[in-house]
Amino acid sequence: MYIDDIIHIAAEAGKIILENGGETYRVEQTITMICKSYGIPHTESFVTPTGIMISITNSENQTISLIRRINIRTVNLSKVSMINNLSRELVINPLSIEDIRGKIEYINNLPAYSQKTTTFFSACCAGFFTLVFGGNYKDFFVAFIIGALINCLSLCLDKLEVNSFLKNMLSGALAAFIALIATSLGLVGNMDTIIIGSIMLLVPGIAITNAIRDTMAGDLVSGISRSIEALFIAIAISSGTSIVFKIWFLLFGGTLI
Template identity: 55%
Template sequence: MNKNNKIIHIAAEAGRIILQNGGETYRVEETMIKICYAFNVRQVNAIVIPTGIMISITDEKGEILSLIKRIHNRTINLEKISQVNSLSRAIAQSSLSLDYIENRLNTIDNMTSYNNKILILAASFVAGFFTLLFGGSIQDFFVALIIGAVIKIISCFLNRLNINEFFINSLGGAASALIALISVHLNIGQSKDKIIIGSIMLLVPGLVITNAIRDTIAGDLVSGVSRATEAFFIAIAIAIGTGIVIKFWFHFTGGIIQ
């Protein structure tokens, strides 16, 4: 692989890591362009959408190289984004070798996240404290702790099976509503609505909505609209799961909820 081929592959790989871990479209484009210009590429053009990267470079001889990367899976890992941003700044400020950058990107890409036990514990407390934030009682707090753990366990298990995100969010919403209704019915919890609202905050696509707004403001209309559509369908999935459970509960209990 010649130098220009390696440059474009490294730039695209850096962009992929950022995009795949929740980064904004403009950040991906800026990082790839910054890396290419650091190695004296004459011209760079990059187009990024939430599910793909397209980058083209022109070398000193006027030859054009293009590369397309398809993004299949996306998650949220802000630490990886921060590491790639730090690396891109270091590339611009000092002369790092292509081999070093490639190895560093591989290291960042293979960074291990928190294990499932910590994620489940964190999700449990997030749901509990959101419930308190929305005015729930201490009893509601402890119910939300259980719901948060259940939602995260379901999410981790189904993600291993590569289940569709729409189904995962629907099931998470259904689990939160069912446990909340049962807890109030058994006088364990006090406010079903606050428990449900606090618990489903784990599923609310806050980062997706934020990125949709930022991309739209930055002029990346395709990315902005697609991210907004994604957030809209996640909200629908949560509403469907929660609504179905509440509907069936009303049906089988005769519309009486303690």
Template identity: 55%
Template sequence: MQFPPLVIFGAAILSGFLTLLFGGNFYDFIISLIIGGLIKASSSFLQKLKINDFFINVVGGAIAALIALLSMQISAGLHEDKIIIGSIMQLVPGLTITNAVRDTIAGDLMAGMTRAAEAFLTAIAIAIGTGTVFKIWFSTFGGISI
């Protein structure tokens, strides 16, 4: 699957406005624009290399956390939590969760459980990427200096 520049731009806009929706300010919006575009571009590149979706989501979470923490370090962003949440929302498996609930309600329990497990593993992948960057960052630098 290949992502044209317009899709990368759309992902950047999505991340920026979701950051505003979650309470970020204009500076957080700009940082999320950059992160959103980088996440979509990197996922496009990794899909060309036939990397599995679990690892792509780990990398996406790591990119969001690393750039958000770097922006806090250079005082470009003000709310690292809002930046990260707005940026990783494009990775969250909303359609998979919806289909899991729909299949379960329709009585197809095996398909519902399978889709729910897939959504759960995707959420774990995002958390692994983000959490690993946070652990390394705080172990190395001891926190965020503002």
């Protein structure tokens, strides 16, 4: 059935955007544009960070609804951009159902960067943030190692399906622990700079940005939920570092080894 095909295509496109760091208003806009491109004038969608609800009505007053649950959320803005461009192209030149399905499947199955690549650039990110915050070349190398270890830890925890709160807490704890060890061994002297530079990898920049943009666009439910998500990530990071410092102070009386 034609209307059934269109709603599933629109939902899949919106799902890809939402899973890869796109804003909720962009998802709703994409769904509406795809439906209008195929002659469905009446489209209603309600999108939250964890779900998509669509209801469409065609010229014959046939109405169909669909709900998609979002279980995976990551950041891959290239996929968001490609779906965005595809929806705009469809307004000018609607493709056949088979062609649009093929393009969406191709975008959805694009491989992510390799583990070696993400580990290397995570390490570079932590190191250069440390330099930005006033660290020296020794601090850079320690933060470089911490960044690589945080990325490896995150990948391992993702395979174990550990929730994001615990993952961020353990990553913050790892950064604080290695910085304390390096400082106690006399390798570096700017422990706070190393920790701040390293945990910048964990700061929820996308969540904060999307929270602001969703709120400004009038999507208050999504804006508030993303704000709370960002808040809990910050709490997790601070909890991890605080626990390590507390244990260290209890063991060594607040002094370095």
